[in-house]
Amino acid sequence: xxxxxxxxxxxxYCPGPLMELIxxxxxxxxGDELEILSTDEGSVNDVPEWINKVGHEMVxxxxxxxxxxxxxxxxx
Amino acid sequence: xxxxxxxxxxxxxEDRLSKxxxxxxxxNREKLQFAAMAASVAAVSGYEVTVFLSMNALPYFLREGxxxxxxxxxxxxxxxxxxxxPFMDLFESAVELGDARIYACSMAMDVMGIKQDALLPCxxxxxxxxxxxxxxxxxxxxxx
Numbered sequence: 001x002x003x004x005x006x007x008x009x010x011x012x013y014c015p016g017p018l019m020e021l022i023x024x025x026x027x028x029x030x031g032d033e034l035e036i037l038s039t040d041e042g043s044v045n046d047v048p049e050w051i052n053k054v055g056h057e058m059v060x061x062x063x064x065x066x067x068x069x070x071x072x073x074x075x076x
Numbered sequence: 077x078x079x080x081x082x083x084x085x086x087x088x089x090e091d092r093l094s095k096x097x098x099x100x101x102x103x104n105r106e107k108l109q110f111a112a113m114a115a116s117v118a119a120v121s122g123y124e125v126t127v128f129l130s131m132n133a134l135p136y137f138l139r140e141g142x143x144x145x146x147x148x149x150x151x152x153x154x155x156x157x158x159x160x161x162p163f164m165d166l167f168e169s170a171v172e173l174g175d176a177r178i179y180a181c182s183m184a185m186d187v188m189g190i191k192q193d194a195l196l197p198c199x200x201x202x203x204x205x206x207x208x209x210x211x212x213x214x215x216x217x218x219x220x
Contacts, residue, residue, distance in 0.1 A: 015113055016161040018120070050117075
């Protein structure tokens with residue numbers, strides 16, 4: 001498996017975490033996993049929505065305190 | 077996604093959704109922020125986005141002497157205290173990461189007495205309403 005890249009978007013608001021994810025996604029290779037750290041609860045729903053819409057893959061979401069870890073895989 | 081070298085647009089296909097045209101006329105913080113949010117998220121989600129800047133919105137896109145956004149209400153003041161993504165960063169992301177083009181209204185430029193080189197690089201060439209109508213035809217149009 002490829003290395004997982006961490007994107008720290010804590011403290012910002014919608015659509016900041018999504019935009020940071022997309023910028024990192026452009027640099028990533030197909031198959032790479034990206035983990036985005038977010039304190040913006042809206043992103044927990046919005047990131048999977050975007051991932052499904054454009055055809056990437058959700059790996060999973062976990063919560064630690066007030067930080068969400070959203071893990072996605074670049075599929076194309 | 078490969079772009080058409082002439083228009084700079086991504087060709088229609090399985091990754092291409094419909095067109096969204098966004099007119100931005102207001103100079104208040106809330107509307108500039110929401111217009112930028114809508115433009116950026118739509119542009120990275122496969123929509124062809126055309127942003128048309130005029131009236132009080134255009135001076136924010138000056139390279140020099142751009143004003144500070146003014147809050148319309150208490151939410152604008154609240155936003156100013158929080159770490160929101162700056163609206164200009166979102167407009168730039170819309171162009172760089174997605175399929176958005178930002179145009180300045182040629183009337184507004186004439187009224188302000190400015191040329192394209194006075195505007196930020198994320199703004200494409202000036203556009204008149206006739207061309208904007210052609211760009212917007214058949215799509216959704218949102219106004220802020």
